[in-house]
Amino acid sequence: MKDDKHLREEMHDSTISDLLQHLTQLRQKVPVNYQLKADLKAQLLERMREMERMQAGRQVVKVVPWWRKKRWMAGGAILLGLSFSLFFWCRHFVISQEEALNWLPPIQAVEQIALAPNGEQIAYVADGARLFLRSLQDEKEILRFQLPATKGDYQAVSWANRMDRLAVVEESGDITRIWLINASEEGGHQASSRLLIEEPGTKFSTPDWSPDNRLIAYTRRKGTHEEVWVNSTVSLEKRKVADGSQPAWSPSGAGLAYVHDGMVSVIDLASGQVQEVGAGKWPDWLSDDRLVFTTSNGNLAEARLHEKPVQIVSLPIPSGVQDKIVRTNWSSNQEDVLIAYQSVHSLAFSVAKRR
Amino acid sequence: MGMAIKRGMHEEVDTLPEKKEYYESRSFTELYDEYFDRVNRYLRYRVHNSWDADDLTTTVFLKALEKFDQYSRTNPFASWIFRIAHNAFVDFVRKNREIPVEHDDYLADETDETWQPEQQVLTNEEIALLRDRLELLTQDQRDVLTLRYFGDLKIHQVAEVLGKTESSVKMISYRALQQLKKLYEGGDRIERR
Numbered sequence: 001m002k003d004d005k006h007l008r009e010e011m012h013d014s015t016i017s018d019l020l021q022h023l024t025q026l027r028q029k030v031p032v033n034y035q036l037k038a039d040l041k042a043q044l045l046e047r048m049r050e051m052e053r054m055q056a057g058r059q060v061v062k063v064v065p066w067w068r069k070k071r072w073m074a075g076g077a078i079l080l081g082l083s084f085s086l087f088f089w090c091r092h093f094v095i096s097q098e099e100a101l102n103w104l105p106p107i108q109a110v111e112q113i114a115l116a117p118n119g120e121q122i123a124y125v126a127d128g129a130r131l132f133l134r135s136l137q138d139e140k141e142i143l144r145f146q147l148p149a150t151k152g153d154y155q156a157v158s159w160a161n162r163m164d165r166l167a168v169v170e171e172s173g174d175i176t177r178i179w180l181i182n183a184s185e186e187g188g189h190q191a192s193s194r195l196l197i198e199e200p201g202t203k204f205s206t207p208d209w210s211p212d213n214r215l216i217a218y219t220r221r222k223g224t225h226e227e228v229w230v231n232s233t234v235s236l237e238k239r240k241v242a243d244g245s246q247p248a249w250s251p252s253g254a255g256l257a258y259v260h261d262g263m264v265s266v267i268d269l270a271s272g273q274v275q276e277v278g279a280g281k282w283p284d285w286l287s288d289d290r291l292v293f294t295t296s297n298g299n300l301a302e303a304r305l306h307e308k309p310v311q312i313v314s315l316p317i318p319s320g321v322q323d324k325i326v327r328t329n330w331s332s333n334q335e336d337v338l339i340a341y342q343s344v345h346s347l348a349f350s351v352a353k354r355r
Numbered sequence: 356m357g358m359a360i361k362r363g364m365h366e367e368v369d370t371l372p373e374k375k376e377y378y379e380s381r382s383f384t385e386l387y388d389e390y391f392d393r394v395n396r397y398l399r400y401r402v403h404n405s406w407d408a409d410d411l412t413t414t415v416f417l418k419a420l421e422k423f424d425q426y427s428r429t430n431p432f433a434s435w436i437f438r439i440a441h442n443a444f445v446d447f448v449r450k451n452r453e454i455p456v457e458h459d460d461y462l463a464d465e466t467d468e469t470w471q472p473e474q475q476v477l478t479n480e481e482i483a484l485l486r487d488r489l490e491l492l493t494q495d496q497r498d499v500l501t502l503r504y505f506g507d508l509k510i511h512q513v514a515e516v517l518g519k520t521e522s523s524v525k526m527i528s529y530r531a532l533q534q535l536k537k538l539y540e541g542g543d544r545i546e547r548r
Contacts, residue, residue: 016533019535024504026486027505030396030505032392032399033405033412037392040412040416041384041388041391043417044384044416044420047417048383103417105410144406
């Protein structure tokens, strides 16, 4: 009764009634992020489909009567033996401890996210002009940077090997720029940055730092023609390396893998000699003589460059994965990998360990 | 409960059904569509920094989806989702207590798409003043007022979210409004135009 009395007082007190109106106005002045609403809904729908698939997988498990278990056990022993052989045969490629990055905001392109060289962080660009550096051990450890205040959208990100800088690509109408961002700061503010290159009438994409951080390779597209270029990060020097796209530096820095006409190729930068590897895209290196790339049907392949002719072997895809792999992005020691999957409506990402 | 006077947002809330059957028939995505705005707005008001608020909103709905099978549906969805949102906010504040908050100046720069200019009775300065005064209230009072007026929750839903009794929430709400009234009357009163 006393409470109702208070409420009646609220209603009839003109100051309180004004206050309630002002609170309503204050509420209305807080904007809702409708872009996030749409993006997050797509992410939730994708997660729901994933959960349904996992649920369906669990339902397949049946209870086996004890008298049938013996037969299964014999078969199991044989399979175990075989799997051990398989494990040792392809021990370099077994991917384990895969963990989906469900907490990521919607990422529109595989270039917008990159695994740190030490495999402990990821960087991604979101909402057009924000750069996030997030720990994989503790997802609450996150640094945010406002990217240079321009009118463009940020499309691609790449870590320097010392992890002190990142390269980001900005598209603004007809102009594309590559910025170098200082990643050694605390975040929460405008990132300190330096413009590496700006060019009207072209599109830059897929930046990749050389192992010594002195060069950045990138795709330069004019119309439908794509070229791989290399820019110095310490001088104004730049040069075209090959026709193609998606460059990736070899661990020694002596070669660049890239894609041209649907074929993964490797160029020796000293001699200019080109070695064609196989059909695929998004090459990355496991060592100076071993390349990983994605095949057109969404599988992973490894090319052993030291063998003549080049040997291509298919890599096992992590269990339970039905979506096509778009790209893998490996840490410097090749023990951690960021995997991008294309599902029906959106991209999904996970990190895994190589055993 | 008769609290809809001069409060458009509560008229809207009061029309929402509370019956168990209503929530049983709704899918997660339907509930998401309906509640996103309220949760996002609540967190954006409380966290001030819209980046953090949007991250928290994402966390809240991802967590809600993971735990949706635990939602009993005997209670309104609003209480359940706002309990997750409020706990996420409390965790955020605890974790960021030592870190200076970077405040967004959203009141000046951004406008709600649903906002009608002719309804803009208060200036941005006056609204900022009101926001400052809300910050002078106790934690409990801020929790109750923001859940009521920014989360659009009813008294009994606020009570469920905060784990308090309804009468306690009513009392806190009453005292908070009285406190605000004193601040208005004692300080540079916000004039109506």
